[in-house]
Amino acid sequence: MAGSTTKTVYDIFQSMEQGPAPASSTATAQAWLDHHSRALGLFIDGKFVCPADRQRRSLVDCKGGNVCTTVCAVEDDISQCASSAVNGFKAWSSQTCYQRAQVLLKLVSILGLHNKCVSELCELCEASCSPSTLVRLLQYYSSWAQLRDTLITNWKPLGVVAVVVSDDCSLYSLFLKVLPALAMGNSVIVVPGQYTAPPVLLLAQLFTGAGLPAGALNVLTGGDVSLGANVAQNPSISYVTYSGNKQVCDAVMLCKATAGMGIPISVSPCIGATCPFIIFDSADIDSAVDGAIEAAFRKKKEAHWVLCVQENVLDSVVSRLRLRMERMKCVGLRSDEDRVLVDAAVHEAQQQGATLIQSCSAPPSGAQYPPTVVCGTAPASPCVVSPAPGPLLPVLTFRSYTEAVTLGNHSPHGQAASIWTEDLTLAQETAKNLSVGSVWVNSHSVWDPCLPVAGHKDSGTCTDGGQEGMYQFLRPSSSLSPPLPRSSPLPMDYTKFGTGASPVIIPDDSVSAPKSYLQFVGGKTCKSVSGCSIPVQPPEGDGVLAYCPDGGRKDIRNAVEAAIKVQPGWMKKSPSARAQSLYSVAKGLEAKRRDVAASVHIQTGLSVVEAEKEVELSITRLSDWAAYCDKIQGGSLPMPQSGCALSVPEALGVIGVVLPDNNPLLSMVTLLGAAVATGNAVVMVPSQKYPLPALSFIQVLQASDLPAGLVNVISGSRDQLTVALANHSVIKAIWYWGSAEGCQYLQYTCTSPLKTLCLFCQKDKEGKDWTQSHPSLLENLWRNAVQWKSVWIPTA
Incomplete structure (x- = not known):
């Protein structure tokens, strides 16, 4: 038809444009927030608690609008929460495996009724986690709750478990710890990040509606991760597990603050790790490039990817990157401070001889930046070793399989890796020799609760997911030694520990010398x-x-x-x-x-x-x-x-x-x-x-x-x-x-x-x-x- 602006399938394929995004509405989530006067409280003993004399923390959306405020818990709130969790543990652990499984399964149907509110609230708070993902988690761990005494014999629950996460931790990573802890019979105190707090409070309310005993799941919100350290100091806590960002020293601070208290702590620094995206010459280059763009330039990502390409296909990969990135829009950043860090990283890389591939020119200011591929970088380049929080994809090259493994293991992190090759033997050998916890072949970011997620090297000290992830929330019925006794930290000068002088020995030349x-x-x-x-x-x-x-x-x-x-x-x-x-x-x-x-x-x-x-x-x-x-x-x-x-x-x-x-x-x-x-x-x-x-x-x-x-x-x-x-x-x-x-x-x-x-x-x-x-x-x-x-x- 003359004058028609309708594009054919061929036109769309040539331009690789994305279709129009469906109109989104957050009316249901807004109504739930309005019901709570947009001032969310703590969730203790199966109900919301809103102390009037507490400081509050404001949560704003990506456009600067106010979403809600959350309470900053204090010591009295922690004591009340811990007491409730102890009672909740007694009630929850006394139930049979079948009864606990039925509660988790009932939550699946309740989540189906309220999935719109949950998904809208996650979208509003930028804590993306689809209800279908939560349903899969609940179905998986409800079956483990049913079979705990059958398949995991001679183990018992720990007691009260504290789950602490950083502000940028995803809702999926949080519930990958909460649900197995509940399935094994523990009670849980959640200390969520700023963006996950509202969805966690909503889900805690739904959990109670499904029949979870009061106190089995409590939520404490606060200003920073120091709240997690304060929670860990309570003598009723049996175990603390942290997930989030280690680069901002949250995990280090938590470990140091609880040293000497006799409480075990596990750490999963799943945010900010540098992960290799390895493309061999035997790969399907088109699929590999599409996967690299999808992984590296998503709006909210938990890992920084480094593209490692075999030399003889580098030109082919770069040309496809240019084609795929045409007319891609700028990616939103967290703040203007992140924009400053990205600009500095790109400028330093260019000074070191790197060249850029950008989908469009960078705006002069604002918390946005175009998807950028940094070619010609070195393994020791700052944009590889300590990448900025933005849509940057450094490119490294290798010649042989040995060099690929060396590049893949170059980072101090060991979270995940993506391998692209049509040679299955090569893929298996590379996966075996990479020091990472998750390896995806011809794919990336594949998550499922049955997959164990374990960080190697500096990316964690525990395993989440799968049967292997259950054991961090259990203790053997018979142990070699009793657990560390709960106590107050000893006054210590850490610089002088182990520096005492050895006893003096007087020489003895007698025949009967020892x-x-x-x-x-x-x-x-x-x-x-x-x-x-x-x-x-x-x-x-x-x-x-x-x-x-x-x-x-x-x-x-x-x-x-x-x-x-x-x-x-x-x-x-x-x-x-x-x-x-x-x-x-x-x-x-x-x-x-x-x-x-x-x-x-x-x-x-x-x-x-x-x-x-x-x-x-x-x-x-x-x-x-x-x-x-x-x-x-x-x-x-x-x-x-x-x-x-x-x-x-x-x-x-x-x-x-x-x-x-x-x-x-x-x-x-x-x-x-x-x-x-x-x-x-x-x-x-x-x-x-x-x-x-x-x-x-x-x-x-x-x-x-x-x-x-x-x-x-x-x-x-x-x-x-x-x-x-x-x-x-x-x-x-x-x-x-x-x-x-x-x-x-x-x-x-x-x-x-x-x-x-x-x-x-x-x-x-x-x-x-x-x-x-x-x-x-x-x-x-x-x-x-x-x-x-x-x-x-x-x-x-």
């Missing part, structure tokens, strides 16, 4: 770097039983260097090969049982019979770990989409272990077996009180076929060696049995980079009996020794 032992580093026995020794006292009376090396920071450094060289190769060995090596250690202990039993008898004062029994139990425990090597190896996951989803347990790396006083031999082989069976290397610090059994065990390690450097034993002052382990950047986890001061020091110090901590405060004549053989014992240790990776491969 025996001097050696430590074990890199497969060889050796003295400490300092050349000093410390006396070992007998269990009763004064005198000197023997001398052991007085190890220090340099000894730990040498041990870690030896461990890091051998650990990657050990991790790549087949589970059956690792099992045979552990069996050889058990056989070696069998051959040396009399000598080792004698050291246990002399050191601890146990009778000869009891010492021989501990050696026998140690042989059995090593054999158990050898048999355990190839029994639990992850598996496929039932994703609702067409494809193949895998969960894979991987070794942490190098683990530092400070051994307990109880059962010095049996505890050592139990922890050694847990670490080595899963592919880790270890640096072990024997009990300062009873070091001789561990030092005698060195002769067993020498005779075994474990690779040199896989197991290292450094004796000396426990506090001094703990400081050395805590301050070594390569150590990925620390298992610690020691003083309350040591536990507090580790919680305060091991935040940058993040370390996984397993802390137990042991006191004189206290501690768990390591001779027990409860089913959850090995499983709990095994889970502490691995980190999870999920791999998604679409088939259609």
Whole structure:
């Protein structure tokens, strides 16, 4: 028709324009806010509480309009909330698994009735999370609530769990922690961010309407993450888990503020991580470029993507990027301050020789910026290492597969990666060698509650999602040691911890001089770097039983260097090969049982019979770990989409272990077996009180076929060696049995980079009996020794 402006399908395909956006309405959400006078209160004990004398925090939308205000909770509110949560836990945990599952399933139908209000409120608060996503979460975790006692036996809920998130954390990430905690029978106190607070308050109201007991879910709102630290200080809280941004130091502040309080904290810094988007020459370039644009230039994204392209297809990728980005609109930023950061990052990249591909010219001012591809950047460029919060996509190039993996692992973060190739073998090998928690092949940002989400390196210390994510909200029915006692932080000077002088030793040249032992580093026995020794006292009376090396920071450094060289190769060995090596250690202990039993008898004062029994139990425990090597190896996951989803347990790396006083031999082989069976290397610090059994065990390690450097034993002052382990950047986890001061020091110090901590405060004549053989014992240790990776491969 003449004069018609209607575009054909061909015209639209050539221009790649998006269709008109449907008109959106927020009338239902506005009505709910008006019902609460746009002044939302706290949600405590199943109802809204609006204290009149509290400060308030205003929430504005992207156009500057006022959405609502939220209350800034104070100490009295926290106490009231904690008391309610304790009562809620008693009521909720006393219900049967079936009853808890029915409550969560009922919420699915209630959410269906109110999905319009929920979706509009999420849109209004820029906390995008579709009701269908929440329904999927509820359906998944309701089934786990039903099957908890059937599939997760010998575990029990923690109690009151505090879920703390930053202002920019998504609603999905928040409920990925809230729902499994509820499904396992805990009560939850949510400390949401500014933008997720209104939707969380609405959902808490719906939860109560579904039959959740009053107090089982409470919501406290506040001004900043310091509210989370104040909540954690309440003695009724059993566990704190944080999700959000580590770059603004929220997680670090939370860990430091709660050090010494005896409460375990897990961290999932899911915001602001740098993730590789790798395009190989065997990829479908058109699909890969479309995926890169979709991932990098969305309005609200949780990750910064770095495009890594194989050199021989770089020109093809860049030309398609130019074509796809034509006439793309500017992306809204959070604030004018973010615009300043983006301008500075782009200007610095251009000064370093980078070239830009932009969909349009940048406006002179305002919180908007056009999608921008930064070509010709270097891996050390600031826009790659510490990217600005805006629609920027740096481009790096690589030649070989090895270079691609190196670039992918260049970031200190290990959140996720996207791999694009039609070669399935290449995709699997790359996914295996990337140190990230989630890998998507020929796709990106695929989320489902059955997929475990675990951050590697500096991207977290816990796992969310899947069956693996349930265990952070459970404790074994039988544990090796009691949890940390709740207490007030000790007055400590962290700079002076572990700096005490070693006792003076007077030389003794007599024939009956006590025996001097050696430590074990890199497969060889050796003295400490300092050349000093410390006396070992007998269990009763004064005198000197023997001398052991007085190890220090340099000894730990040498041990870690030896461990890091051998650990990657050990991790790549087949589970059956690792099992045979552990069996050889058990056989070696069998051959040396009399000598080792004698050291246990002399050191601890146990009778000869009891010492021989501990050696026998140690042989059995090593054999158990050898048999355990190839029994639990992850598996496929039932994703609702067409494809193949895998969960894979991987070794942490190098683990530092400070051994307990109880059962010095049996505890050592139990922890050694847990670490080595899963592919880790270890640096072990024997009990300062009873070091001789561990030092005698060195002769067993020498005779075994474990690779040199896989197991290292450094004796000396426990506090001094703990400081050395805590301050070594390569150590990925620390298992610690020691003083309350040591536990507090580790919680305060091991935040940058993040370390996984397993802390137990042991006191004189206290501690768990390591001779027990409860089913959850090995499983709990095994889970502490691995980190999870999920791999998604679409088939259609």
